[in-house]
Amino acid sequence: xxxxxxxxxxxxxxxxxxxxxxxxxxxxxxxxxxxxxxxxxxxxxxxxxxxxxxxxxxxxxxxxxxxxxxxxxxxxxxxxxxxxxxxxxxxxxxxxxxxxxxxxxxxxxxxxxxxxxxxxxxxxxxxxxxxxxxxxxx
Amino acid sequence: xxxxxxxxxxxxxxxxxxxxxxxxxxxxxxxxxxxxxxxxxxxxxxxxxxxxxxxxxxxxxxxxxxxxxxxxxxxxxxxxxxxxxxxxxxxxxxxxxxxxxxxxxxxxxxxxxxxxxxxxxxxxxxxxxxxxxxxxxxxxxxxxxxxxxxxxxxxxxxxxxxxxxxxxxxxxxxxxxxxxxxxxxxxxxxxxxxxxxxxxxxxxxxxxxxxxxxxxxxxxxxxxxxxxxxxxxxxxxxxxxxxxxxxxxxxxxxxxxxxxxxxxxxxxxxxxxxxxxxxxxxxxxxxxxxxxxxxxxxxxxxxxxxxxxxxxxxxxxxxxxxxxxxxxxxxxxxxxxxxxxxxxxxxxxxxxxxxxxxxxxxxxxxxxxxx
Numbered sequence: 001x002x003x004x005x006x007x008x009x010x011x012x013x014x015x016x017x018x019x020x021x022x023x024x025x026x027x028x029x030x031x032x033x034x035x036x037x038x039x040x041x042x043x044x045x046x047x048x049x050x051x052x053x054x055x056x057x058x059x060x061x062x063x064x065x066x067x068x069x070x071x072x073x074x075x076x077x078x079x080x081x082x083x084x085x086x087x088x089x090x091x092x093x094x095x096x097x098x099x100x101x102x103x104x105x106x107x108x109x110x111x112x113x114x115x116x117x118x119x120x121x122x123x124x125x126x127x128x129x130x131x132x133x134x135x136x137x138x
Numbered sequence: 139x140x141x142x143x144x145x146x147x148x149x150x151x152x153x154x155x156x157x158x159x160x161x162x163x164x165x166x167x168x169x170x171x172x173x174x175x176x177x178x179x180x181x182x183x184x185x186x187x188x189x190x191x192x193x194x195x196x197x198x199x200x201x202x203x204x205x206x207x208x209x210x211x212x213x214x215x216x217x218x219x220x221x222x223x224x225x226x227x228x229x230x231x232x233x234x235x236x237x238x239x240x241x242x243x244x245x246x247x248x249x250x251x252x253x254x255x256x257x258x259x260x261x262x263x264x265x266x267x268x269x270x271x272x273x274x275x276x277x278x279x280x281x282x283x284x285x286x287x288x289x290x291x292x293x294x295x296x297x298x299x300x301x302x303x304x305x306x307x308x309x310x311x312x313x314x315x316x317x318x319x320x321x322x323x324x325x326x327x328x329x330x331x332x333x334x335x336x337x338x339x340x341x342x343x344x345x346x347x348x349x350x351x352x353x354x355x356x357x358x359x360x361x362x363x364x365x366x367x368x369x370x371x372x373x374x375x376x377x378x379x380x381x382x383x384x385x386x387x388x389x390x391x392x393x394x395x396x397x398x399x400x401x402x403x404x405x406x407x408x409x410x411x412x413x414x415x416x417x418x419x420x421x422x423x424x425x426x427x428x429x430x431x432x433x434x435x436x437x438x439x440x441x442x443x444x445x446x447x448x449x450x451x452x453x454x455x456x457x458x459x460x461x462x463x464x465x466x467x468x469x470x471x472x473x474x475x476x477x478x479x480x481x482x483x484x485x486x487x488x489x490x491x492x493x494x495x496x497x498x499x500x501x502x503x504x505x506x507x508x509x
Contacts, residue, residue, distance in 0.1 A: 046402075062409035065311070065370030069409075083403035095402045095414070 002137040006122040010109055010132040013037070016074050020052055023123065024138050028105060031056065031088045033075055037134055038088050040077070041103035045093070049081030051102055059085065059094060077102075108135045139469040142478060144225030147486035147493070150330075150383045150426050150455035151220065151229040153261065154190075154211035155183060155236070155253075164252035164259070169245065183236035183249075187301075187332035187351060188460075194352070197461040209459035213264055220458045221267055224468060227483075228493065229458075230269045232299050232330060232383065233257055238275055239334035246275035247285060254289055262294045269493065271299035271328045279315045286316070290323040296492040297326040297381065302358040303333035309362075309369030317371060321378040324491040326424075329362055331355040331384035356431070359385040360393050363419055367397065370410040372422045379489050380423050384457055387425035388432045391445035394419060420447060424489040426455035427470070427481060428462040436472035449477055453486045 005023045013019045013032040020029050020042060027042035029052025044051040058073035076094070077086045085094040086102050093100035112131040120127070120135070127133060158179040162170045173179050188195050190208050200209035200219050209215055221229060233256075237249030250273045257270045272289045274282035282298075289295045298320045300308060308329065320327050332355075338344045339351045339358070359382050366372060366380065394416040401415050411418070425448065432439055443449070456468050463470075469478070487493050 060406040060409040062370075062412070064373045064410050067410070083406075085406070093402075095405065 004120045005136050005138060006115060006120055006125075006127055006133045007039070007107070007136045008134045009125070010037070010134055013134075016056065018052065018056060021124075023136060026138070027052075028136065029053075029077075030107060030134055030136075031077075033088055036089075037107040037109065039105040039107045039134075039136055040086070040088065040091050041105070043103070044079040044081060044084060044086075045100055045102055046079065046084050047081055049079050051077060051079045051086065054078045054080040056088070057085075105136050105138070108137075109133070110135045139471050139473065140466045141224055141468055141482070143482075145227040146224065146454050146482040148220070148224075148226050148229040148456050148458070149328075149381060149453045149486050149489070150428065151216070151231040151458045152210055152460065153216075153231050153233050153257065154196075154208040154459070155233065156211070156256065158183060161249070161252040161256055164255040165248055169248045172245075181236075185234050185236040185239065185301075185332055186335065187355075188234065189348065192348065194461050196459045200459050213261060216261075216268075216458075217265070220456065221265070223466070224456070226267055228267055228269055228486075230271065230296060230328075230486075230490070231257070231261065232271050232328065233273050234299070234301070234330060234332055235273060238273065238301060238304075239336075240275070241277070243275055243278040243281060246277065247281040250275050250282075250285055251288070254285065254295075258289075258292060258294070262292075269294050269296045269490075271295065271297040272325070273299050274316065276300055276304050276313060276316065277334075279313055283315045283319045286319040286323065286325070290319075290325070293492055293495050295325070296490045297328040299328050299330060301332040301334055302329050302355065302362050302382075302385070303335075303337065303339060305334070305336045307361060307365035307369075309365030309367070309371045311369065314371075314374065317375045317378055321375045324495075326379045326381050326490050326492075328381045328383050329359070329385075331358070333358070355384065356386045356389050360389060363393065363423060364397065366422075367411060367415050367418065368408050370408065372418050373410045373412075378422075379491075381426065381453065381489050382423060383426045383455065384429065384460070385425055386429055386431045387446065387448065387452065388430075388442050390425070390448065391442065394446070420451060423451060424453050424485065425451050426453055426457070428455045428457040428460075430462075430470040432470070434471040436474075439470070439472040440474055443474055443477070449480060450485060450488070452477070452481045453489050454482045 007021045018031045030039045042052040055078045058070040059076050091102040091104035112129045196209045233253045235253045240246035253273045272295050333339050397415040
């Protein structure tokens with residue numbers, strides 16, 4: 001049965017930011033993209049690099065030579081090992097969206113008051129009634 | 139293996155370059171005077187990538203039939219050694235004249251014009267099975283475009299000819315006017331092995347031996363494909379086909395693999411490459427059959443073909459009069475049977491859009507003459 005882990009306090013991750021957490025032995029990156037939270041395994045599906053430690057960036061697109069545009073700023077993650085680009089919202093590789101994706105975890109925002117009823121597992125910090133928290137089920 | 143049927147389209151046939159005096163009547167008075175009074179007519183203008191005494195440059199038995207002279211020097215030879223015995227439907231001939239290496243771009247362009255006029259008057263006018271590429275002096279793209287425009291009205295010219303090693307990588311924007319003109323007129327771009335020796339033929343410097351230059355040509359073709367990809371030529375000119383002549387092609391699997399691998403990591407630098415570069419190359423690059431650099435084991439050949447996935451890429455070439463095969467065995471042994479029709483006819487027709495119209499035009503002329 002899935003267990004509910006409190007991964008971080010929602011206020012810990014600003015828009016455009018991320019936090020690396022360790023839950024039940026798994027390294028997971030949590031990202032705040034324009035107020036929505038997404039979580040990806042910190043393991044690149046290509047060669048196992050620490051994906052979530054890469055640059056958070058946009059995606060370079062073009063209509064042809066000499067046309068450079070950066071779109072969807074803050075929605076992509078570039079693996080620090082080989083530069084592969086992943087959509088933070090889906091975990092999909094930009095180059096191989098159908099066959100290559102980073103493991104994704106659902107993130108829920110829950111109020112401390114609800115969490116106080118339990119059961120949950122908070123690994124590293126105290127959950128307060130008045131706060132909002134990011135919850136991942138594994 | 140012999141050709142299994144007649145009517146093949148040979149995409150790489152070389153005309154032996156004539157002495158300069160043969161070209162003089164096709165030049166302006168000024169250049170005729172310059173070339174004679176400066177003794178420039180004493181130069182052979184042989185492109186040093188293909189020294190005429192090298193055994194590879196002319197098959198020995200064809201040379202012997204010509205009394206030791208370079209084969210491909212007359213239409214009679216071309217007919218008796220190639221067009222008639224192999225029953226070609228069409229042969230696309232290329233005049234790799236050394237003038238493309240001249241630094242004086244006006245003189246170079248004049249020579250190219252003379253060569254093209256000579257090809258039309260002495261070859262195309264007399265043999266309906268022949269088509270030709272337009273020789274241009276690419277150092278000055280504006281002059282090259284002018285020559286393309288001058289020749290474009292003649293549908294027997296089906297391509298623009300460029301050497302694989304010139305002043306700069308061919309994908310660079312400085313060459314785009316040439317590609318634009320070619321695309322506009324439905325001409326393909328034939329890139330042939332050879333260097334103008336503006337740069338050393340290797341990335342690390344000058345070689346000692348001609349052998350190195352010749353083997354290294356295949357590396358130059360890899361550089362060409364990478365340049366066309368990275369510079370975005372395929373996106374900029376969506377209707378232009380590039381035909382690699384005397385390139386070899388069994389090196390292609392590793393190039394495609396490496397291009398695809400690098401693209402995944404660094405594509406943001408060249409964002410116009412919007413899909414796997416291997417699929418772009420497969421659609422836009424054509425490769426000539428000779429030289430064929432692989433063992434004769436059909437199983438190995440089959441595996442290579444599967445790796446390249448090249449059934450639409452290969453076009454038939456004999457590379458006449460270069461020594462690429464013995465006797466009548468124009469096709470490499472072990473060639474997949476199901477690809478032969480495509481390689482001999484379908485792929486060449488698709489690679490040179492002008493073959494459709496020029497074939498029709500010839501049929502019309504023949505009909506008119508007959509009636």
